[in-house]
Amino acid sequence: MLTAKRILFFLYILIMPFVVNGQISMGDTPQNIDYANPKMYTVGGITISGVQHLDHNVLITLGGISIGDRIEVPGDRITHALENLWAQGLFEEVDIRATRVEGRNIFLDYYLKERPRLAKFSIQGARRSHADDLREQMNLVRGDVVTEHVLNRINNIVARFYEGKGFYNATAHIRQVEDTTVQNSVILNIEVDRGERIKVNEINFIGNYHLSDRQLARAMKETKEKNFFRFYKASRYIEEEYRQDKRKVLARYNELGYRDANILYDTVYMYDDKTLNLDIHINEGQRYYFGDISWVGNSVYTDKELSQVLGIKAGDIYNRQRLENRLFMDMEGMDISSLYLDDGYLFFNLEPLEVRVDGDTIDLEVRIYEGKQAVVRKVSITGNTRTKDHVILREIRTRPGDLFSRSDIIRTQRELAQLQYFDNEKMDVRPQPNPEDGTVDIEYVLEETSTDQLELSGGWGLGRIVGTIGVRFNNFSLGNVLNREAWNPIPHGDGQRLSLRGQSNGIYYQAVNMSFTEPWLGGKKPNAFSVALYHSVQSNGIPRGEENRQSIRINGVSVSLGKRLRWPDDFFTLYQGITYQNYKLNNYFSTFTFSDGYSNNMSYTVNLSRNSIDQPIFPRRGSEVSLSLQATPPYSLINGKDYTDASAQEKFAWVEYHKWKFSSSWYTNLAGNLVLSFRSRFGFLGMYNEDIGLAPFERFYLGGDGLSGFALDGRELIGMRGYGNQALTPRGDGGNFVGGTVYNKHTFELRYPVSLNPQATIYVLGFMEAGEAWLGFDQFDPFNVKRSAGVGVRINLPMFGLLGLDWGYGFDPVPGSPGAHKGQFHFSINNSIE
Numbered sequence: 034m035l036t037a038k039r040i041l042f043f044l045y046i047l048i049m050p051f052v053v054n055g056q057i058s059m060g061d062t063p064q065n066i067d068y069a070n071p072k073m074y075t076v077g078g079i080t081i082s083g084v085q086h087l088d089h090n091v092l093i094t095l096g097g098i099s100i101g102d103r104i105e106v107p108g109d110r111i112t113h114a115l116e117n118l119w120a121q122g123l124f125e126e127v128d129i130r131a132t133r134v135e136g137r138n139i140f141l142d143y144y145l146k147e148r149p150r151l152a153k154f155s156i157q158g159a160r161r162s163h164a165d166d167l168r169e170q171m172n173l174v175r176g177d178v179v180t181e182h183v184l185n186r187i188n189n190i191v192a193r194f195y196e197g198k199g200f201y202n203a204t205a206h207i208r209q210v211e212d213t214t215v216q217n218s219v220i221l222n223i224e225v226d227r228g229e230r231i232k233v234n235e236i237n238f239i240g241n242y243h244l245s246d247r248q249l250a251r252a253m254k255e256t257k258e259k260n261f262f263r264f265y266k267a268s269r270y271i272e273e274e275y276r277q278d279k280r281k282v283l284a285r286y287n288e289l290g291y292r293d294a295n296i297l298y299d300t301v302y303m304y305d306d307k308t309l310n311l312d313i314h315i316n317e318g319q320r321y322y323f324g325d326i327s328w329v330g331n332s333v334y335t336d337k338e339l340s341q342v343l344g345i346k347a348g349d350i351y352n353r354q355r356l357e358n359r360l361f362m363d364m365e366g367m368d369i370s371s372l373y374l375d376d377g378y379l380f381f382n383l384e385p386l387e388v389r390v391d392g393d394t395i396d397l398e399v400r401i402y403e404g405k406q407a408v409v410r411k412v413s414i415t416g417n418t419r420t421k422d423h424v425i426l427r428e429i430r431t432r433p434g435d436l437f438s439r440s441d442i443i444r445t446q447r448e449l450a451q452l453q454y455f456d457n458e459k460m461d462v463r464p465q466p467n468p469e470d471g472t473v474d475i476e477y478v479l480e481e482t483s484t485d486q487l488e489l490s491g492g493w494g495l496g497r498i499v500g501t502i503g504v505r506f507n508n509f510s511l512g513n514v515l516n517r518e519a520w521n522p523i524p525h526g527d528g529q530r531l532s533l534r535g536q537s538n539g540i541y542y543q544a545v546n547m548s549f550t551e552p553w554l555g556g557k558k559p560n561a562f563s564v565a566l567y568h569s570v571q572s573n574g575i576p577r578g579e580e581n582r583q584s585i586r587i588n589g590v591s592v593s594l595g596k597r598l599r600w601p602d603d604f605f606t607l608y609q610g611i612t613y614q615n616y617k618l619n620n621y622f623s624t625f626t627f628s629d630g631y632s633n634n635m636s637y638t639v640n641l642s643r644n645s646i647d648q649p650i651f652p653r654r655g656s657e658v659s660l661s662l663q664a665t666p667p668y669s670l671i672n673g674k675d676y677t678d679a680s681a682q683e684k685f686a687w688v689e690y691h692k693w694k695f696s697s698s699w700y701t702n703l704a705g706n707l708v709l710s711f712r713s714r715f716g717f718l719g720m721y722n723e724d725i726g727l728a729p730f731e732r733f734y735l736g737g738d739g740l741s742g743f744a745l746d747g748r749e750l751i752g753m754r755g756y757g758n759q760a761l762t763p764r765g766d767g768g769n770f771v772g773g774t775v776y777n778k779h780t781f782e783l784r785y786p787v788s789l790n791p792q793a794t795i796y797v798l799g800f801m802e803a804g805e806a807w808l809g810f811d812q813f814d815p816f817n818v819k820r821s822a823g824v825g826v827r828i829n830l831p832m833f834g835l836l837g838l839d840w841g842y843g844f845d846p847v848p849g850s851p852g853a854h855k856g857q858f859h860f861s862i863n864n865s866i867e
Contacts, residue, residue, distance in 0.1 A: 071105045077138035083145045085217075087123070095121060096129075096143060106131065106139060114143075122180040123148060151177040152212040154221035167194055167225075179209065179219055187223060195227045199269035202228035232259045232268040234308035240297070240315040244286065249315075252285040253278035259308060270301075270309055279313070286317065290350040292395075293318030321351035324394040330401040334372065339399075342367055351395055360385060360399070370439075373403065377436030379466055379473055380404030407437040410472035416479035420454050420508060424528040427553060428452065429477065437464070437473050449479070450648040452528070454508055456480040456791040457648050482791040483831030484508045485523075488534065490740060490862050499542065503534030505834075511549070528552055536569075544569035554594070561595035563610070571621075585621045589614040593638070608640040614747070626681035626729070634688045634730060634747065638663040646700060650794050650829050651786055653708050657698040663731070664691040669722040676724040690728045693717045706789075710782040712867065716749070717810065718774040727809075732772025735806040736760035738859040739866050748772055752859070752866035753804050754841030755821025760853035763808040768849070773806030775813045780867070794829040800841070819845040819854070837861035 076098060081089040093099070096114040104110040111129055118127050126146035133140050154173055156164040170190050177183065188205050195203035204226050212218040236258055238246050250258065255274035257267075279296055286294035293316075300312040324347055328336045343359050360383060361370045373381040382402045389396040412433060414425050428448040430441035442462050450457045461478040488503035510527035513519035530550040537543045546567035554562040572584035593610025597603060616632040639662050646655035668687045669676055676684055698712045720727050731747040736759050739752030753761060765771040780802045787795040805818040825839030839861070843854030859866055 071108055073103055073137070074106050074134070074139035075137055076100050076102045076104060076141060077135065078140045080132070080140075080142045081145065082142055083126075084147050086147065086150075087145075092118070092143060092145065098141070104139075118143065118145065122182055123178050147217060148178050148180055149209070149211075149217050149219040150215075151175060151179055151183075152215050152218040152220050154223060156223045156225060158225040159227070163194070163225075167191065170194065173221075179221070187221075191223075191225055197271060197273070198227075199230045199232075199271050200227040201231045201270075204228070229307050231270045232308045233257065233270050233311060234259055234304040235310045237310065237312045238315060239312060241317060243291070243317055243320070244289070249282055249285070249313075252282050254281060256311070270311075275301075275311070282313070282315075284354065288352050288354055290320040290322065290352065291317050292321050292351055292353060319393055321390075321393050321395050323347055323349045323351050324389070324391065324396040326397045326399065328399050328401065331403065333376070333378070333403055339369060339372075342369055342372055356385060356397075369399075374437070374439035375441075377406030377408070377438065378403055379407035379437045379464070380468060380471075405471045407466065407471055407473045409433050409435050409437055409475060410467065410470075411474045412477070413474070414477045414479060416455075416481065418481050419526050420452075420481065420528070421510075421526040423556075424452075424454075424508075424526065425449065425477070425479070427556075427559070431475050442475070445477070447647055449477070451644075453649055454481060454484050454528075456482045457650075458789050458791070484525075485832070486834045487832050488834070488862065499536055499538045501534065501536045503532065505532045506530065511551075540572075540574045542569070542571045559597045561593075561608075563591075563593045563595075565589075565591045581620075583620045583622075585619070586617040587614060602643075604645045605641065605643045608638070608642070610638045612636050612638065627685070630682040630686075632685045632688060634665065636663050636665045636690075646698075650791075650835070651708075651784070651789065651796055652700045652710075653702045653706065654700055656700065657696070659694070659696045661694045662691065663694075665689045667721040669725055676722060679724075684725045685728070688728050688730050689721050689725065690731060691719045691721070692731050693719070706786050708784045710780070710784060712780040712782075713778070714751070714804075715777045716751075716775065719810075727774055729771070732774060733776040733806050734759045734762045734770060734772055735776050735778070735804060736762060736853070737857075738861050740860070740862065746772075751776065751778065751804075751806075752861065753778060753802055753819070753821065754800065754823055754825075754839050754859050754866060755802065755843035755854060755857055756819065756841075756847065757850065757853040757857065760847050760850050761804065761806055761819055763806060764849065771808070773808060775810050776804065776806035777815055777818070778802065778804030779818075792831065794827075796827050798825050798827065799823070800825065800839070802841070819843060819847070821854075825859075834863045835861075837864070837866060839866065 078100060079093050079096075079098065081092050084092070095117055097117050098104060098110055098114050102110070115127055115129055118124065124145045125148050126144070128144040130142045130144060131139055132142045151173060153175065156167055159167060167190065171187060173183075173187075184207055187207060191205040192203055195201075206224045206226070208222040208224070210220045210222060212220050233256060236246075236250055236253070236256070238249050241249060256270065256278045259268040279299070283294055283296065295316050295318075297314040297316050299314065302310055302312075304310045323345055326340065326343065326345065326347070328339050331339060345356065345359060359368050362368060363371075369383065370381070380402075381404055384400045386398050386400065387395050388398045409431050410433060412426070412429060412431055414422060414429075417425055428445065430445045430448070431438065435441075442464075446460060446462065449455060449460065456479075459478075459480045463476040463478060465474040465476065467473060484507040486505040486507065488501060488505070490501045506523055506525065507530050508525045508527070509529040509531040510519065510524040511529055511531075512527060513524035516524065519525075529552070530548075532546075532548045534547075535543075535545045544567070546565065548563060548565035550561060550563040552559065552561045554560045567587075567589045569587045570584060572582060575582040577584075589612065591610055591612040593608055595606055595608040598605040598607055612635070614634040616634070618628060618630055618632075620628055622628045640659060641661070642657070642659040644655075644657045646652035646657060665688060668689050694714075694716045696712070696714045698710065701709045703709050716733050718727065718731055718733070729746060731749070733749050733751060735751045736753050736756040738754075738758060739750045740758075750759070759770050762770045763773050780800060782798050782800045784796050784798045787797060799822075801820070801822045803818040803820045805814075807813050821841045821843045823839055823841035825837060825841075827835055827837045829835045837860065839859045841857050841859065843857065845854060847853040861867075
């Protein structure tokens with residue numbers, strides 16, 4: 034698409050080489066030179082004038098005339114010397130002069146006026162990121178000679194750069210300002226005017242009968258008509274994207290059996306100053322169907338087995354893309370290549386051929402070369418600068434001596450991604466086959482990323498701000514704690530996790546906890562051992578030992594052991610743990626129904642989970658499903674004591690309950706990096722003895738960001754956007770939140786990444802949620818829930834973890850809390866809101 038301005042520019046480029054700003058002068062030469070009758074002279078000497086920064090001998094050599102040469106004056110040698118010097122592009126004026134003539138000897142002087150050199154340059158009128166990209170493409174360096182070629186190149190770079198973004202009238206006005214601090218130097222001020230973006234007014238399809246205009250327009254992913262109501266994809270015309278979209282139109286036809294479909298021609302023309310029209314003339318051709326599919330060269334698997342895996346029958350619509358997916362790489366299930374490659378046949382190859390076309394039916398023959406099974410000879414890893422080899426090797430499924438298996442490589446990539454030690458986008462696997470001995474070497478290429486995290490957050494509790502500070506070392510090395518050289522800044526590389534965390538709001542509340550996890554206890558099996566200690570004190574601020582002090586002190590410890598299972602498959606994990614908490618109350622009135630005394634909470638937790646997501650930060654596919662039970666011993670059923678008239682201290686000296694939780698998350702890759710996520714959570718807190726009743730511990734508090742407050746009673750804070758913190762939590766007779774014993778929550782999210790850089794992973798999302806919490810199971814109604822919707826953004830910074838900001842709108846009012854719904858902003862840390 035050429036504008037009048039462009040045509041003039043190209044004419045300028047064509048004409049410019051023929052206009053030479055130089056001359057041959059004999060201004061002060063002796064009178065015996067006759068210009069009408071050229072004569073032969075011997076060059077007696079050559080001098081250079083007018084230049085200061087260039088080597089004179091080099092310039093004489095470039096001219097092509099040497100001392101002693103016999104030349105004709107005037108003549109072609111002088112003209113060629115002039116052209117040679119001008120061709121260097123270093124001068125804005127070239128003049129060859131004869132300074133004197135002595136007999137048959139002539140003395141020449143080359144007068145050369147240098148072009149200015151670049152001191153510095155600036156780009157104005159472009160956004161910062163665009164200016165950075167333009168600087169990189171221009172590659173201008175201080176001291177460069179500012180020639181017409183350089184200026185034209187700048188204009189071309191600016192024009193091409195903005196053409197790639199849909200701006201076809203971009204110009205660069207270059208002002209040369211003399212640099213007074215450096216002789217013969219200029220400053221280039223490049224003023225960019227990108228103009229208006231050219232949009233698409235109409236896309237007209239001509240010749241399409243089997244697919245509608247709308248279906249074809251949807252196949253074009255980037256080139257869209259101007260539409261006020263479409264907010265997710267702006268209209269723009271970019272030539273390369275348009276070419277790709279035309280191929281996608283044909284691919285859509287091919288998927289529906291029109292394998293001969295082609296674009297006869299297309300026309301691009303301006304509709305007005307800001308928009309253009311596209312006319313695409315299509316020849317659809319006829320629809321084809323699969324006929325007979327035969328197999329040649331297979332001995333490991335029968336024709337029937339291969340046809341069953343292929344999943345294509347005679348009479349199916351002919352879809353070449355579907356055929357190639359089922360033969361080579363199908364993300365939705367098994368394919369022929371995976372069948373062989375998972376059984377060691379690394380040297381396997383196949384070729385599908387159309388052997389017969391009868392009307393609308395195409396018969397295929399798939400020719401297979403099976404080769405021999407390949408054995409893994411060597412496994413190596415590169416790029417792990419902090420993580421020790423044994424931490425990586427224990428996650429690798431491909432072992433020396435095993436048959437080659439593509440599925441084992443894919444699973445290894447997933448396991449390494451779950452560690453969160455490496456850049457998932459740069460992780461690579463390089464098989465190096467050795468056909469001569471039937472072996473293969475496998476190299477895993479990794480790039481370390483930051484793993485440690487710092488937590489800084491604030492919440493609201495006890496009428497004050499509760500501050501939290503914590504550190505988490507996700508690749509810790511306990512074995513090197515005493516090794517002074519390993520502290521850089523902390524010992525790392527053994528894959529252990531150490532977490533230290535503290536909370537306080539001043540003199541009224543202080544809490545500290547510590548946890549440590551060894552993911553491979555003993556180093557031979559993936560049995561994760563964890564231990565945690567915690568201590569907290571809440572008071573009215575009066576110092577210990579003084580009168581009227583009110584306080585509650587909590588000490589606790591937990592120990593757990595997790596084991597990877599092999600059945601039903603090796604995505605399952607079984608965790609078991611024991612937790613003990615001791616509560617000491619001193620004149621303290623709050624959650625408890627007594628103010629002085631103690632309470633003990635000892636529970637056993639078992640959790641069966643399955644995790645098959647492809648990566649933890651931005652999963653595109655897979656699922657997480659978890660079912661857990663946390664239960665205390667049924668003390669009241671064991672001791673046979675009558676608790677009908679027992680005091681609160683007696684009832685809760687040893688807390689008893691059973692707590693069931695279920696959660697599931699599913700991730701589906703819709704298109705490109707667009708991901709749909711569905712999550713569901715359910716929780717139930719039960720009792721053993723009605724005379725004791727439901728424990729005030731371990732209850733569910735629903736609503737808000739899931740961050741606010743602090744858990745003295747083991748409560749679970751469950752976020753739900755669009756409503757205030759804990760706003761959907763049941764209240765007691767006094768109007769205070771008492772926690773729910775049953776809750777459920779469902780979430781739909783549509784996610785799209787802005788950046789997948791591991792140093793700053795960013796994605797945006799839209800969500801819909803529904804949930805509610807109930808005081809008792811008799812009130813539970815899964816269809817009577819509060820609803821909300823909104824948008825949000827997530828930023829994963831290795832140092833701080835996953836940070837989130839959401840805006841949600843609650844559609845349903847909350848009884849007793851008129852301001853708890855409607856528009857709400859929520860901040861979250863490490864998915865606290867989920």
